[in-house]
Each structure stands twice: as C-alpha cells, then as structure tokens.
Amino acid sequence: GQNIDQPTEMTATEGAIVQINCTYQTSGFNGLFWYQQHAGEAPTFLSYNVLDGLEEKGRFSSFLSRSKGYSYLLLKELQMKDSASYLCAVLDSNYQLIWGAGTKLIIKP
C-alpha cells in the first residue's frame, strides 16, 4: 500500500531551527510537495521537489532523497506565525497526490 509518515506534533522555540521529516512508500514517484495549513484555514503551497537535493526559499528549505524515500522541511529563524500544520504529499505513478496526516508545529516564545 501507499504510506506517508510524518510526526504528529513538534514543539520549537521562537528564533530557533526545526526540521520536519517525511518518509514515503508509494507506487511510483513524480515529486513531493510541502504545504502549510494554519488552523481553520486552507493549505497553502510551500515547496516542490522532484530531484535529490536541497531547495531553499527564504527561511524555508526542503530536501529530498529519492533513494531513501525521505524528505524534510527546514524552517529557520522561527516566528510565532510559523505555528501551523505542515503537510507532506507525494505525486504517485498515476499523478495523484498522496497526503500525509500533517505535523502540527507549536512555537513557544
């Protein structure tokens, strides 16, 4: 079956760095997305990786290792507004998005 695993909840301190991991087992792979979802709001796109390596976008970076079925989202210089759920999703061989359950990130002052 298809499976995406990410931690349920993480806590970090304002100003610090946090890494949210995502491992996947899917039928085929055509890319991996990260979305951010604030409580009660719609998910919004953060990043897309299809090749191995690190993609940096301001305070956020996303890493992919296809051979390991692994990705992480790195958030630097954490701000209180980064408190949200972070969703990992893989585009499978049928070009359908398979979603993880999301990681709730709590930022403390």
Place this chain on the structure above:
Amino acid sequence: DVKVTQSSRYLVKRTGEKVFLECVQDMDHENMFWYRQDPGLGLRLIYFSYDVKMKEKGDIPEGYSVSREKKERFSLILESASTNQTSMYLCASRLGGGEANEQFFGPGTRLTVL
C-alpha cells in the same frame, strides 16, 4: 492571485438530507478536486475533474457525486447525508498541462451531519 471560493464555511444538516457544496475558481484552471480532511488522517480525495463534464473517482467516492457543468465550478453532492460524512471538505484547483503544478485550495466547508 488564484482565488478558490466555497459556498459555505460552516454547514449543519440532518441525516438523510441532500447536501450541495459549491466550489468556484477564478483562474481558468482545468483541474478541480474535492477532498475531505479528518483529524489524524491525511487529505483524502473524493472526486476530481480534468475538464468540463468530466469526473473521476478518487479514493473515497462512496456516498458522494459531483458535477462540473462549467469550467470554473465544481460541485460536491451528498445524496443522503450520514453522520460519518461529518468532516471538513476542501476544494482545490490546479492549472492543467503539468501534474507538478501546485494545487490551490479553498477555505473549506466544515459540515456537521446530525
């Protein structure tokens, strides 16, 4: 900016009622999707559409149907609502021509079935 709107943010219905959830996007996107989101579970795809009058079943289509008569509008229908359909429903759209294009989501409809 792409805008995806949904007809209601909150909806309360009774068991057995027919429920319509409407979604409209304003950026001429070909692809549209309906998901439900439940605590502890990932987004689960109910139905999607690649073009007007076209529809495809997702992972959990049972108890639902859809309609896409116009490119900008994608409706989700619960023929006879049941309590296990209480959930957050999210609509999304995506530009066609490349599956790697990001999906844009509406604000969601929180449906409660009593």
